[in-house]
Amino acid sequence: xxxxxxxxxxxxxxxxxxxxxxxxxxxxxxxxxxxxxxxxxxxxxxxxxxxxxxxxxxxxxxxxxxxxxxxxxxxxxxxxxxxxxxxxxxxxxxxxxxxxxxxxxxxxxxxxxxxxxxxxxxxxxxxxxxxxxxxxxxxxxxxxxxxxxxxxxxxxxxxxxxxxxxxxxxxxxxxxxxxxxxxxxxxxxxxxxxxxxxxxxxxxxxxxxxxxxxxxxxxxxxxxxxxxxxxxxxxxxxxxxxxxxxxxxxxxxxxxxxxxxxxxxxxxxxxxxxxxxxxxxxxxxxxxxxxxxxxxxxxxxxxxxxxxxxxxxxxxxxxxxxxxxxxxxxxxxxxxxxxxxxxxxxxxxxxxxxxxxxxxxxxxxxxxxxxxxxxxxxxxxxxxxxxxxxxxxxxxxxxxxxxxxxxxxxxxxxxxxxxxxxxxxxxxxxxxxxxxxxxxxxxxxxxxxxxxxxxxxxxxxxxxxxxxxxxxxxxxxxxxxxxxxxxxxxxxxxxxxxxxxxxxxxxxxxxxxxxxxxxxxxxxxxxxxxxxxxxxxxxxxxxxxxxxxxxxxxxxxxxxxxxxxxxxxxxxxxxxxxxxxxxxxxxxxxxxxxxxxxxxxxxxxxxxxxxxxxxxxxxxxxxxxxxxxxxxxxxxxxxxxxxxxxxxxxxxxxxxxxxxxxxxxxxxxxxxxxxxxxxxxxxxxxxxxxxxxxxxxxxxxxxxxxxxxxxxxxxxxxxxxxxxxxxxxxxxxxxxxxxxxxxxxxxxxxxxxxxxxxxxxxxxxxxxxxxxxxxxxxxxxxxxxxxxxxxxxxxxxxx
Numbered sequence: 167x168x169x170x171x172x173x174x175x176x177x178x179x180x181x182x183x184x185x186x187x188x189x190x191x192x193x194x195x196x197x198x199x200x201x202x203x204x205x206x207x208x209x210x211x212x213x214x215x216x217x218x219x220x221x222x223x224x225x226x227x228x229x230x231x232x233x234x235x236x237x238x239x240x241x242x243x244x245x246x247x248x249x250x251x252x253x254x255x256x257x258x259x260x261x262x263x264x265x266x267x268x269x270x271x272x273x274x275x276x277x278x279x280x281x282x283x284x285x286x287x288x289x290x291x292x293x294x295x296x297x298x299x300x301x302x303x304x305x306x307x308x309x310x311x312x313x314x315x316x317x318x319x320x321x322x323x324x325x326x327x328x329x330x331x332x333x334x335x336x337x338x339x340x341x342x343x344x345x346x347x348x349x350x351x352x353x354x355x356x357x358x359x360x361x362x363x364x365x366x367x368x369x370x371x372x373x374x375x376x377x378x379x380x381x382x383x384x385x386x387x388x389x390x391x392x393x394x395x396x397x398x399x400x401x402x403x404x405x406x407x408x409x410x411x412x413x414x415x416x417x418x419x420x421x422x423x424x425x426x427x428x429x430x431x432x433x434x435x436x437x438x439x440x441x442x443x444x445x446x447x448x449x450x451x452x453x454x455x456x457x458x459x460x461x462x463x464x465x466x467x468x469x470x471x472x473x474x475x476x477x478x479x480x481x482x483x484x485x486x487x488x489x490x491x492x493x494x495x496x497x498x499x500x501x502x503x504x505x506x507x508x509x510x511x512x513x514x515x516x517x518x519x520x521x522x523x524x525x526x527x528x529x530x531x532x533x534x535x536x537x538x539x540x541x542x543x544x545x546x547x548x549x550x551x552x553x554x555x556x557x558x559x560x561x562x563x564x565x566x567x568x569x570x571x572x573x574x575x576x577x578x579x580x581x582x583x584x585x586x587x588x589x590x591x592x593x594x595x596x597x598x599x600x601x602x603x604x605x606x607x608x609x610x611x612x613x614x615x616x617x618x619x620x621x622x623x624x625x626x627x628x629x630x631x632x633x634x635x636x637x638x639x640x641x642x643x644x645x646x647x648x649x650x651x652x653x654x655x656x657x658x659x660x661x662x663x664x665x666x667x668x669x670x671x672x673x674x675x676x677x678x679x680x681x682x683x684x685x686x687x688x689x690x691x692x693x694x695x696x697x698x699x700x701x702x703x704x705x706x707x708x709x710x711x712x713x714x715x716x717x718x719x720x721x722x723x724x725x726x727x728x729x730x731x732x733x734x735x736x737x738x739x740x741x742x743x744x745x746x747x748x749x750x751x752x753x754x755x756x757x758x759x760x761x762x763x764x765x766x767x768x769x770x771x772x773x774x775x776x777x778x779x780x781x782x783x784x785x786x787x788x789x790x791x792x793x794x795x796x797x798x799x800x801x802x803x804x805x806x807x808x809x810x811x812x813x814x815x816x817x818x819x820x821x822x823x824x825x826x827x828x829x830x831x832x833x834x835x836x837x838x839x840x841x842x843x844x845x846x847x848x849x850x851x852x853x854x855x856x857x858x859x860x861x862x863x864x865x866x867x868x869x870x871x872x873x874x875x876x877x878x879x880x881x882x883x884x885x886x887x888x889x890x891x892x893x894x895x896x897x898x899x900x901x902x903x904x905x906x907x908x909x910x911x912x913x914x915x916x917x918x919x920x921x922x923x924x925x926x927x928x929x930x931x932x933x934x935x936x937x938x939x940x941x942x943x944x945x946x947x948x949x950x951x952x953x954x955x956x957x958x959x960x961x962x963x964x965x
Contacts, residue, residue: 268589269582269599275426276578277607279663280364281571283432283656284719286611287618287640289572291627292563294526295619301569302615305576306608308774311767312734313579313604314759315741317597320583321755322744331677333583334733337740340683345793346736348684349786351674353577353729355706358667359400359713360574360722362407365660366399367719371631372639372653385553389560393717400714403664408707411668412700418665425662432645432655433610439646440515440617447514450643452626452634453483456504456542459535459557459625461633468506486555500551503544509537511626511635512643515617523619526565527628533559535628557629561720570724570778575611577730579604593755618644668710672702683797724779728786731775738768747816825930836868840926840933842919843874843897849890853939857901860937870905871926871933872898875918880911887911 263269290298319333331350335343370378370392378395382388410417439448453460453468460468465482471493472481480491487501513519522539535557536542552558561567582589582600589595618627621644625634632638639656642649676699678684679691690702713722742764744752775783841860844852851857860870872894876883891909898905908926912918927933 263589263595264591265595265599269595270603271426272581273579273600273603274606275429276581276663276666277576277603278429278433278610278659279575279578280361280656280660280719281575281723282611282614283639283641283652283659284364284367285571285630286575286614287622287627288630289568290615290618291523291622291624291629292527293565293568295520295524295615297526297565298615298619299612301565301572302608302611304569304770304774305573306604306611308731308734308767308770309576309579310601310604310608311763311770312737313597313600315738315764315767316579316583317600317756318741318754318759319737319744320596321593322752331674334736334740335681335683337744338736340681341794341797342736342740344678344681344683344797345790346733347674347678348793349729349790350733351671351678352709352789353726353733354667354671354674355709356713356722356726356729357574357577358404358664358671358706358710359716360719360726361660361664361667362400362403362710362714363396363717363719363722365657365664366396366403368639368653368657368660370395370399372637372642373657375637385555396717397715400717401711404707404710404714407661407665407668408703410665411672412698412703414698418669421662421665425658428655428658428662432652432659435645435647435651435655436614436617436641439644440621442646443512443514443621443644444516447510447517447621448512448643448646450511450626450635450638451508452511452623454507454509454537454540454625455501455556457536457538457540458500458542459537459629459634461555461557462636463633464555468508470501470506498551498554499544504542507540509540509623509625511623512621513623515621517621519623520616520620523622523624523627527624528563528565529559531559531562535559535625537623537625557625557633559628560630566777566779567720567724569774570727570782571720572723573727573731573774573778574723576604576607577726597756597758668703668706671706672699675699675702675705684793685800724782727778728775728782731771732786732790735768735771735775738764738771742768822929822931830930835934837863837935838869838927838931838933839863839871840923840936841870841872842922842936842938843872843894844939845874845876845890845893849886849893851893851897854897854901856937856939857898857903860905861901861903863937869927869931869933870903871908872903872905873908873910873922873926875915875922876909876911877913877915877918878911879913883911 289301293301316333319337331343331347334346337343338346378391379398380391380394382391442448451468453462453465460483462468464486467481467483469481470484471478473479478493480488480493480495483506484495484497485491488495488497532552534552579600582596582603618641622640626632626640626643629635629640632640632643635643638649639653642652645652672690675687675690676693679687679689679702682688690699690705692701693699693703713725716722741759742761745759745761745764775786839860841856843856846852857872860872874890874894876887876890878886880887887909891907894907894909898907908922910918910922912921923933923936
């Protein structure tokens, strides 16, 4: 009977889990009849799928592009519910998304973004080509290894709304799932802050700089003025985006194709500009005073003086460095001793500038951006000239800082797994689409690093805001046909990414709240009638505002890097644990994974966390640890057959086998108690204080088994035995006695106690002491049976 039950449980665990509760329904398992009754339209444009003759290829592509969405699975369901407006629900249709539209393009759109357009040129100029390639390779390797682990987990079953949270919680348990799910939620929320800050930076720096509310009278006030403008406009942008998301995600969905087109066109414009620079480099001269780079805002000619009508007159630049426009005015010493030189900002791919951009140029805050090839004579201390119109470092730069700033540009790999329920064949689409998207973006990043270093002058690369080229976006100066292609494209790309973050983060929080593992978050599981997470959206907007008040893109990026890295770390850990444990239900369709790759990815995530910012890493771990302990002690109990429980079972089996190998040494002796409790007629514990004595006797160490014997037959007393066991466990919890409970049903009390004493425990974990209560009122009792049982038990133990 036990063998048959165990076999049934093993087979059932493969599909449903041993607890008898079916797992989430999958449209991809046992759906043969379902497939026969449904014809899939437009499958000829799915990546790597055979073309069909039922629809023309071009019309199918246009139809798919028209219906393209970057919304997560839960958001798409809310959109459909909103459109129905209480009418009768539509008939359930089969998932139609293929690899290209369902996984590849969303991942591509989520990965490519603000860092590529606003910071990659600066990273290349500061770190040099070689160290930039190390940064890109390190981060892309981390996401590729994580994608391999994620593909294995995602193809082991359907991943509903919640994405990474669902994968981790069902693999590592509710404690890890809740902790990492909230970290991923915070990362997504701060990503929204980063995209909004990127949007405002493009707007105020490159599109309409005259729209700034706060203006700096002196250069030393420029940084504070910029940050204050970012805070004001960022808050307004956040409110506007939150209203759009609140009104309905369908409006975000309608703009998804526009945002995708902006990303793709911007990338193509960059490569077109690189090719054009071979034959005709764009004209973006950089004015140099000695070897120092000048900000080209307050002057139109890179000259000290010029001849007009045979008269030598001073230029606007003269007035910047001198106390007046006269030729005999007192001027800055460095301005007098050095010549002005025009350097071509984009010399072109064949100019040979790549050799000069190979090495790093790190420096402290306020360091002047200089060209070492040009001569420089005399002058005052450079630290005293930083408030003159020179291009300077706005932050202290070093390798680890750039790793933290760059890493957000490779996130977004979960976009495909988050929508597995919308995919026609998730087991094939998620691995192929995600890995191909990472490979594509890795190629774009690596080639961009090399091409930027080969086409753009080093001083322009290190000019973060393009001050030396009249405030143009540096990457835009390389693009073709116009810098405005990149400026407008990156602006709409950042807007779309910000809307996507504000759409996805509340749904992730809603998925965690609805699981009920964190009690104080349950209010965020509610929302509008169609399921739209209104309260979660308000909390997300509030946290996002914190990032906007920081106001610096370079300061926000490392924060969200920590939370994303924490999530990726546990995705790798989940895959490694499931693979090593070989659990019956671990059968992913994706075969190209290995526990060693998962451990390598986990180690790489941990290393990048401490490389980029060790104090942020510690804070992220403390936050995750606090959430873990809270769920462990206060959260709702959930049993998902997770890998941590399986790991505990394996560890327990290994420890018991080791204890069985040899008898325990005297030094290792512990009081291991078998406590015999009496129950009343209602199966309640008669002497609960005996459990308190037990706790004091063993001082929190050793083994405790609390037992009881019920008289009768097992088939008739089964319900009573379960009730007795539950009551004993409640009494143990009340008396804070940690141990195990064992209730035996026997035809008579003596035999039951004898069986209990002989059979309690397992292997080396057996009791060495029996604790039982003294017979109550034994002198006054007319029935001496209790006394005889007590004496018989004592004699049996003595023998």
